[in-house]
Amino acid sequence: MPMSFNQTIIEEFRANAGRVGGPFEGGDLLLLTTTGARTGQQHTVPLGYVRADGLLLVVASAAGAPDHPQWYRNLLAHPVVRVELGAETFEAIAVPAEGDRRDELFEAVVRAAPGYGDYQAHTGRVLPVVVLERDATEPREVTSLADKLLEVHTWLRGQLRHVRTEVDAYFADGPPGGGRPPGLGLQIRQHCLAFCEGLTHHHTGEDAAIFPALARSHPHLRPTLDRLGEEHRVVGRIKDELVALLSGIGVADPEGFRAELTRMSAELEAHLAHEEDTLLPVLADIPFPPGR
Incomplete structure (x- = not known):
C-alpha cells in the first residue's frame, strides 16, 4: 500500500476521532506506531483490528504477501508500541501468539473478519496474530x-x-x-x-x-x-x-x-x-x- 495512501488515512483518522471513509469506512481500524528495527525511527500504519477473548488483536497479513510487513519486524525488535483507537491513544506491549494459542486466536479473527482466511490461503507463511497488551496499571495524577x-x-x-x-x-x-x-x-x-x-x-x-x-x-x-x-x-x-x-x-x-x-x-x-x-x-x- 503506497505510503501516500497510508498518510491520507492516518490524517483522516486523527481528524475524525478514528472515523474514516473510502475502503475502510465502517470498519474497525486503529493506528499502530512502532519503532524501526534498524533505524529507531517512529513509523505509523493504519491496521484493521479484531477483539476476541477480551483481547485486542492485529494480524500481520500484508494482504497475503509472502513476507511479514515491516511493522511486524519492528515490534519484534521493540515491543512497546503506541496505539490510537478512536479518540484514545495509549501504549501497549505487542506480543505475537504462538502454537495452539495462535491458531485459536486466528480462528476467532476469521470468524469476525473472514478476509483474513483468504489472505492465509494465498501465502505459505503463517500469518502472525499479535496481542496488543494495554498496561493494566491504574493511572495516577502526575503533577511533579x-x-x-x-x-x-x-x-x-x-x-x-x-x-x-x-x-x-x-x-x-x-x-x-x-x-x-x-x-x-x-x-x-x-x-x-x-x-x-x-x-x-x-x-x-x-x-x-x-x-x-x-x-x-x-x-x-x-x-x-x-x-x-x-x-x-x-x-x-x-x-x-x-x-x-x-x-x-x-x-x-x-x-x-x-x-x-x-x-x-x-x-x-x-x-x-x-x-x-x-x-x-x-x-x-x-x-x-x-x-x-
Missing part, C-alpha cells in the same frame, strides 16, 4: 517529577513481575523437554525486551538531563547522584545478563535459572528503592510537566 518517577518505576516493576510470572509458568511442567504452556516463549521475550528498553530509556534520560540539572540546583546531592549514576552502570550490566539468561531458557536448569532471575530482580528492585528514598523528597518540589 516525583510522581513521574514513581509512575515509571511502577511500570518497570510490573514488567519485571510479568517476566518472573511467565518464567514460573514456563517451568511449571518439569524439566526442559517436557510440556510447555503455549505461547510463553515469545511472551517472555517481548516482556523482557519491553522491561529492558524501558529501563534503558529511563536511565538515559536521568543521566543526560535530570541528574545534571539536580546537581546544579542541589549541589549537596552530587555524591548521591554520582552513586546513582554508578548504580545505573551496574544495573545496565545486570540487564544485559538478564537478556542473555532468558535467551537460554529452553535448555536451562529450572531451579538454577529461577534463582538467578530472582537474584537479578532483587538487585534491580534495590536500585529502584534507593533512587526513590534519595530523590523523591527533592523531586516532589519540581513541577511536571515542565512549566506546569
